[in-house]
Amino acid sequence: MTELRRELPRRAWRRIGRVTGAVTAISVALSVIFTNLIMEMFSAGINVQGLVVSIVMPIALGGPMTFVLVLKHEQLRHANNRLEHLATTDWLTACLNRGAFTRAVTDHLGRRKSATESGALLIVDADDFKSVNDRFGHHHGDEALKLIAAAIRHAVRSSDLVSRLGGEEFGVFLADADAATADHVAERIRGAVAAIAFLPDGQTCALSVSIGGATYAMRAEFGHLYRLADRHLYEAKNTGRDRVAMMQAA
Incomplete structure (x- = not known):
């Protein structure tokens, strides 16, 4: 019993x-x-x-x-x-896994009540994460990923979806969010990760993320949003990291 x-x-x-x-x-x-x-x-x-x-x-x-x-x-x-x-859940971070996230976002986009309903897809990628694993080992790398995931969940709204897409890359879907709201949430995520006190083996290790985002105000498809957000993630990486790059999809 x-x-x-x-x-x-x-x-x-x-x-x-x-x-x-x-x-x-x-x-x-x-x-x-x-x-x-x-x-x-x-x-x-x-x-x-x-x-x-x-x-x-x-x-x-x-x-x-x-x-x-x-x-x-x-x-x-x-x-x-x-x-x-x-x-449906990523074993390490307790976020949605990629498959569950893709299905949830696709279903939401397919059942939108209004053609003018807005939203956004963010791709959040940990900066220079390979160096964390190389310097401190994969065990501490996993701890860093869990801290980043927790910071993202804390920074978003209760209605938003958070997923670990793979490796050190996370996805965030913001339903019913205009461009200003999406940018605000993305900056809040970036700031929350930058504020993490990560001390592997007692050594200070700064964490940061770059974020690419695509907002929509008309009909949108997951694949199109993902490609745009991914393109802007690379823009954020190439212009210095620890920053947000957003684009209106349609």
Whole structure:
């Protein structure tokens, strides 16, 4: 039971309790009604012994059976949720993985309510990250990536999507954001990463990111936005790094 408590979240146990209690109560009520109907056919109705039996039997037999069935259902639900999480989440940073991010953005662009709805795609790339791995090892490089991912998530809005696209590259999708908002969020991300106190082996190691972005105010496709944002990421890299380069896509 201790392992089960650790495996299932608290809300799952609350559901198990509610469903088991409700089904058991209904079973008891139906048992009393049917027992009374049967007893009325042969006598004056249900007596004390019959009432006790009609209440105890559903609780003693139906309660445990219902608990086990609902428990197995919740375990299956929890296992499926974990599999879905693993299939859509980057193992290191807990951001969306590339596939899940691409699908989510593509779906959003495909179901936009208005042809004039605006938004933006940002590509965030850690500057000179190879030197971090070379100087301090991949273990500290992984720690730096987790810090960068946390800084990005903290800097964006709750409705924005954050993904690790691969290596030291991250994607951010800003729904319902105009060019000014997108630029503001991108600068906030850049500043949040620059403010990270990264001290591998006690040594100070500055972190920074370059950000390329593409905003849209009309119909847009993920592939087109990605190519534009990637082009401007290289522009940000080539003009000094630790900066933002944005472009209106359409």
